[in-house]
Amino acid sequence: MSSMLFAVFLVMVSLLAATESQLLVNTLPGFTGDLPFTLETGYIGVGEFDDVQLFYYFLESQGNPKDDPLMFWFNGGPGCSGLSGLLYQIGPITFNYANSTMEKPILEINPYSWTKVANIIFVDQPAGTGFAYAKTAEAYNTNDTLSTTHAYSFVMKWLADHPKFLNNPLYLGADSYMGIVLPMIVQEIYNGNEVRKELHINIKGYLLGNPLTDIHGDYNSRIGFAHGMALLSDAIYKSVKESCNGEYLKVYANNSLCIQDLQVVDKCLERIKTEQILEPYCDTSNTLKLWSLPQVQKQWCRDDNHLYSYVWANNRDVREALHIREEYGDIEWVRCNDSLRFYFDKKPISYANNVLSSVGYHQRLADKHLRALIYSGDHDMVVPYFSTISWIESLNLSVVEDWRPWFVEEQVAGYTVKYSKDDYNLTFATVKGGGHTAPEYKPKECLRMLMRWLANEIL
Structure with a gap:
């Protein structure tokens, strides 16, 4: 090789190294010292002409990255950022609430991070979620099937960019x-594996927490759940069930009788926090203003914890540390984007909910060589656990381990049942005291649940 070619080669190597190093995050504002784990961030373009730029946080396992499972994690909403899952649910860092202020949020290690046993990619998707963005106004409009296509494309491109993880068990x-959406993505992966010879995805299973699955059934189960939790009297429940059929x-x-009975139900439930019925109901409309007044004494609400992420993620130093593109601009980061988010009583601005049930996808996946873990916080009234049990039972799987308690440190952590069909098996677990979603409320128990399930042990 001539000296000139060798010099060019060295420049190219140094540029590649620089590109890779720019994606690594060694320090974060609010955290003292270097991060004790490997964090990589980046963008991957999907859709026509890569008009949609999805953002990700990749955290290597703190155990054995080479052999531990690889997990792609998608937060719900739709439109809730992967950073929310990272900071509040299953990631290795969280906020130190005792020492944080609204002016200066402080980060600390989460001892119950799922990265103890898995490599995890938290994904901001669809466009408009977290730091994900679109290059055109039209590309911000999406739906369930398009979201599935983009997510599948993201998985494929990420694996192509990280070939050393191709052999890891993928969940x-x-x-x-x-x-x-997720069962649809899993189906896309199986479809792709059947027709594609290159880049075979080593998929082993999927996990769903407090999952919206059948919009109609999940909503209708709320009143039965409220009655079972003694939020509605027997008389009220009987009357509304009969009048509304x-x-x-x-x-x-x-149907005036049904409407009248539902008004009674609403009166009973209007001050109940649906995400966790035992926690205080909070009016968050003026929360930031209240926090700015130190003399105001108010009851703690979990929504107060979420405020720290808004302050932190919109800090310029944080954006630089995370390598947020300048093209993202001055868009305000929000934990969940209301223009995308699903509500039973109104349509979002930029997201069309064009798949009302994913039960059929679960039925088709039950013919695959696959493992599934479905878990529910048992105090969640957004998606009540017995609605989830109902659609699982509709799959007509065989019960191989009947309903029983599972334990953490000799205490009942929830209840579980295991189903199977040929090479498919599904474990359902409740998380006692958990809300929507369970890991935010019961992190220790959920980590133990994950560890046992990944190891194919009894919960």
Whole structure:
């Protein structure tokens, strides 16, 4: 090799190294010293002309990255950032609430991070979620099937960029609204493996927490759940069930008895926090203003914890540390984007909910060589656990381990049942005292659940 060619070669190597090093995050504002784990961030373009730029946080396992499972994690909403899952649910850092202020959030290690046993990629998707963005206004408009296509493309491109993880056992994980979309992504991966010879994906299973699965059934189960939790009297429950014939989502305007009974139900439940019925109900409309007044004494609300992420993620130093592109601009980071987010009573601006149930996808996946873990916080009224049990039972799987308690440190952590069909097996678990979603409320128990399930041990 001539000296000139050798010099060019050295420059190219140094540029590649610089590109890679720019994606690594060694320090973060609010955390003292270097991060004790490997964090990589980046963008991957998907869709036509890569108009949609999805952002990710990749955290290597703190155990054995070479052999530990690789997990793609999609937060629900839709439109809730992967950073929310990282900071509040299953990631290796969280906020130190005792020492943080709104002016200066402080980070600390989360002792119950799922990265203790898995490599995890937290994904901001679809466009408009977290630090993900679109290059055109039209590309911000999406739906369930397009979101599936983009997520599948993201998985493929990320693996192509990180070939050393191709042989790791791969799992897809998600919570809340992504219970609709994730089974569709898993199906896409199987379809792709059947027709593609190169880049075979070593998929082993999927996890879903408090998953919205059947919009109609999940909503209608709320009143039965409220009755079971003693939030509605026997008389109220009997009356509304009879007058509405068990249908509470689509009520005919001429059914006056049903409408009257639902007004009684609403009165009983209007001050109940649906995400965790035992926690205080909070009016968050003026929360930031209240926090700016030190003399104001107010009851703690979990939403107060979430405020730290808004301050932190919108800090310029944080954005530089995370390598957020200048093209993202001055867009305000929000934990969950309301223009995308699903509500039973109104349509989002930029997201079309065009798949009302993913049960059929679960039925097709039950014919695969696959493992599934479905878990529910048992105090969640957003997606009540017995609605989840109902659609699982509709899959007509065989019960191989009947309903029983599972334990953490000799205490009941929840209840579990295991199903199977040929090479497919599904474990369902409740998390006692958990809300929507369970790891934010019961991190220790959920880590133990994950560790046992990944190791194919009894919960």
